[in-house]
Amino acid sequence: MNPVNYLYLAALLFTIGATGVLVRRNAIVLFMCVELMLNASNLALVTFSRLHGNLDGQIIAFFTMVVAAAEVVVGLAIIVSVFRTRHSASVDDSNLMKL
Amino acid sequence: MMELATPLTGAASTGEAVQFWVLAVVSVSGALGMVLCRKAVHSALCLAATMLALAVCYMAEGAVFLGVVQIVVYTGAIMMLFLFVVMLVGVTAEDEAKEPLKGQRIAAVLGGLGFGVLLIAGLANAKLRTFTGLSAANAGGNVQGLARLIFTQYVWAFEVTGALLITAAIGAMVLTHREHTEERQSQRELAEQRVRLGTQITPLPAPGVYARHNAVDIPGLLPDGTVAELSVNPTLRARGQMRDVSGDMLRRQDELESGSADWLGRKAPRPRTSTELIPQPVPQPVPAHQPEQAPSAPEEESE
Numbered sequence: 001m002n003p004v005n006y007l008y009l010a011a012l013l014f015t016i017g018a019t020g021v022l023v024r025r026n027a028i029v030l031f032m033c034v035e036l037m038l039n040a041s042n043l044a045l046v047t048f049s050r051l052h053g054n055l056d057g058q059i060i061a062f063f064t065m066v067v068a069a070a071e072v073v074v075g076l077a078i079i080v081s082v083f084r085t086r087h088s089a090s091v092d093d094s095n096l097m098k099l
Numbered sequence: 100m101m102e103l104a105t106p107l108t109g110a111a112s113t114g115e116a117v118q119f120w121v122l123a124v125v126s127v128s129g130a131l132g133m134v135l136c137r138k139a140v141h142s143a144l145c146l147a148a149t150m151l152a153l154a155v156c157y158m159a160e161g162a163v164f165l166g167v168v169q170i171v172v173y174t175g176a177i178m179m180l181f182l183f184v185v186m187l188v189g190v191t192a193e194d195e196a197k198e199p200l201k202g203q204r205i206a207a208v209l210g211g212l213g214f215g216v217l218l219i220a221g222l223a224n225a226k227l228r229t230f231t232g233l234s235a236a237n238a239g240g241n242v243q244g245l246a247r248l249i250f251t252q253y254v255w256a257f258e259v260t261g262a263l264l265i266t267a268a269i270g271a272m273v274l275t276h277r278e279h280t281e282e283r284q285s286q287r288e289l290a291e292q293r294v295r296l297g298t299q300i301t302p303l304p305a306p307g308v309y310a311r312h313n314a315v316d317i318p319g320l321l322p323d324g325t326v327a328e329l330s331v332n333p334t335l336r337a338r339g340q341m342r343d344v345s346g347d348m349l350r351r352q353d354e355l356e357s358g359s360a361d362w363l364g365r366k367a368p369r370p371r372t373s374t375e376l377i378p379q380p381v382p383q384p385v386p387a388h389q390p391e392q393a394p395s396a397p398e399e400e401s402e
Binding site: 003029031047052066071073077081 | 107113126134139160169173176185188203214225227229231235249267274
């Protein structure tokens with residue numbers, strides 16, 4: 001089997017995540033879709049590391065994981081504080097700036 | 100035609116191929132389940148399955164450390180955080196069926212399909228057939244190799260991510276922290292308030308029926324056999340997850356009686372209907388001290 005199949009899998013997962021971000025309304029599920037996209041890009045980076053035979057791709061994937069953890073912490077805190085004021089986790093209800 | 104002739108170097112073994120196809124099916128179906136499930140909890144579980152499958156993929160590709168980190172950080176920490184927030188925000192918070200933008204979902208799916216086709220066509224066009232493999236890079240150990248790179252070439256990025264993590268932790272604390280705008284009520288004040296309002300002075304009744312059921316979703320029974328609604332948590336009541344077992348004893352007695360009637364060859368008694376099984380509330384007598392509240396009204400008017 002050609003290891004490029006891992007890249008096809010990564011592309012497929014990224015596409016599913018991107019479509020999910022556009023389709024869903026629940027802010028928590030949106031975050032999960034973003035996580036899926038980050039994971040797919042990590043898989044691509046690991047495969048690139050195998051393609052080139054050095055570990056730099058894995059280092060970048062590692063940093064992506066760290067940034068994803070930080071992003072999730074802040075994002076979920078924002079969701080919780082929005083839920084406290086608006087009593088909804090839907091992204092359509094956060095429209096205070098709209099006339 | 101020339102490209103097809105180039106030999107494939109660094110091809111995966113048959114075992115890895117089998118593993119890949121199994122994991123690919125698991126991860127893609129997990130991802131689809133995450134997008135399609137209506138409840139956020141189901142989405143979170145589907146995503147956890149996808150992440151575990153990806154962790155095994157990393158390990159198969161020679162990134163052992165990243166595979167372990169994926170399991171510990173993603174499925175361990177991040178997914179638990181997601182589940183905590185789902186519990187805080189409410190499990191039953193579902194997507195609204197109506198679309199604020201007309202045709203947005205169809206357009207999104209079409210756009211996603213086009214994007215995926217472009218990505219995969221681009222990859223297929225690249226014709227990657229020489230995979231160097233990580234056996235040379237991992238010769239001194241995967242973790243040692245990564246550590247050497249992180250603490251030499253990427254040490255600056257490593258320190259910046261440390262600062263980022265601290266900032267994120269402080270940001271989360273600032274965002275979720277709430278200042279008390281008024282002083283917290285003491286126990287005495289709360290008790291006096293309860294007596295003043297007079298709605299429910301005693302503690303709420305406990306859920307469960309003694310000796311048979313003690314689950315929190317089963318309401319306690321009043322002396323006349325009716326259900327004490329107050330004994331069940333208001334969240335469970337709102338979701339309609341209250342389990343009423345008040346008719347169970349009579350139903351079981353009916354079963355026993357019909358069984359013994361069969362055994363003795365007697366005529367079976369008529370089984371109770373559903374309205375007879377559930378005890379109807381006895382009309383409450385009007386409290387005798389009702390007129391005492393009446394004189395308080397003119398006092399308020401005089402103020």
